[in-house]
Amino acid sequence: MKFLLGLALKNLSRYKKRTIITAAAIAVGLGIYIFIDAWLLGAEMESERNLIWYESSSARVLNESYWEEKDQLPLKYVIENPEEVTVRLQELKIPAAPRTVFGGELIVREDPFEQDGSMQVKIFSIDPEQDNTVFRFRETIVKGRYLKPGEEGILIGSWLAEDLGAEVGYPLTIVTRTRHGYYQIIDVEIVGIINCPNPSINRGAIFLPLDTADTYLEMQGAVTEINLKFPERSDAEMLAASIEEKLIEDFKGIEILSWKILARDYVAFAAMKQSGTRMILFLVFIIAAVGVSNTMLMAIYERFRELGMMRALGMKDSQVRLTFLFEAGGIGFIGSVFGVMLGCILCLWIVNRGVDYSAMIRDMDIGYRVTGIMRGAWHPKALVIAFFLGIILSVVTAFFPTRRALKMTITDCLRFQ
């Protein structure tokens, strides 16, 4: 075995240029894999964080009938006694923030706006104090101030404000329906503009104080949802299920959904993107595999007579195969070492500097909840996978040309020109 390994290593130096080129192909393939993996991982981690901090929260308490009709933003499926639920959650040391989310038409008029117009919007009515125990909007105010309880003021996303030409102090009108279905008009004033790391908030969110909404919508203290905050990196689905189990006896007709269900579109999108990326990586690896296979094929073709001699001298086919596989493994090892090094260099850049996508994300929804610089994240598991993948890939692709060579008789090998 030691002898075969030594022979394989010496054979690596036989065609130095070819070995270097093939190892370089593997290294580039692995480097790209490590880089893209780190980049996507970073984007996903940041997206999930921004989703939980600004959009979905960790989990949400809902009326059990709400989720099926969530797209209509119904006010008929509500939680009637949110204070009791919140107190119970606080006993379980789970920060909770009630909200009423409703749809409406936002009307702007010429003066101070540039022209008359209206648009459909989703309005989040929030308790200015409690909301900050779960979400982080207070620190995202870029103009004006945060909401005060009871006021007829709103916060709007910065990109929405830009699109409308809105500034702090501008008046707006919201036309909506109350809980009982009557039309309601709410005249409000912009008190603050928020710019948070979640593009979907900047693009269209409007925040109104909960008590103001309660009055106008005739909610009588009911809310459509209570948002929960779980410790970071906790298993949201498991925790949501466990809390629901504890709450369900006292509060009939509620359910708790984790962010993975609440942000199902994002989870599906992330999975789809991963599949797409895997396809690209697969193609990169195919190219590397073709390189290794070609190198081994050439190496074997050029050594048919030598192969014949070794077999004539009593080397078993399994030993010949092992020698070539060791050789391919050696190329894979060199490629893996340099591939991991290349990947780490690229990761250093993407983790520390990142790519600024702000201009693109402003006008296009790419799915990730990231507004500016998209940074990568170190993924040690991917480094280990890449390292061994390079070696395994080389060995596997060398197997077939070796098998082909061994199918030739010794005399044919010795006669080979």
Next chain:
Amino acid sequence: MIKIDRIKRSYKTGDTVVKALRGVTLTIEQGEFLSIAGPSGSGKTTLLNLIGCIDRADSGEIFINGEAVSAKNKKELALFRRHKLGFIFQTFNLIPVLNAFENVSFPLSLLSFNEKEIRERSMAMLAEVGLEGRVDSRPAKLSGGQQQRVAIARALVKEPQIVLADEPTANLDSKTGKAILKLMEDMNARYNTTFIFSTHDPMVMDYAHRLVQLHDGKIIKDERRKK
């Protein structure tokens, strides 16, 4: 002892069948220095390949020390060659990435010798073929004659019973060729190893102690010479 009994071997080349051996029968005693001679296409290499267990006969049988070669499977044949046979090729077939010492020690590495034994035996054999000063040289740095000496050392280092050489001097000039034949003859005398070599060169035939001449796959002459 090698006993060849009515061996036949034919090859298919395109649509034509070439009968390389047409029922060859021959007995070779241990320690013979035998040349298989004949023109191109007479079946010399085929006969050598069959004795060397790297090819199989269509019919007939070869017995080496009483063992029927055809009864052995691929793996058994590999082990048989490893232990009993040595090969010298026309084109030397040394491994270019290994130096002279490593090429000579190659067959020993396949056997269960320890490193010390491998070193001692290989160095001694290289000294016997007059290459003690070139142990670290790779084949590319050696002349044709020196490469063939390495090949002879490689064939003999494991002390096989039989050494088969397919036109061992064909790629060498006549002076070097003679030196190689002399070396083989010396080795045959010293180790009592059976040497069987093929040739169509009359000078090489002169060295043989026994000359078997083939023509169209049949033995036409089997002549023993006193040396």
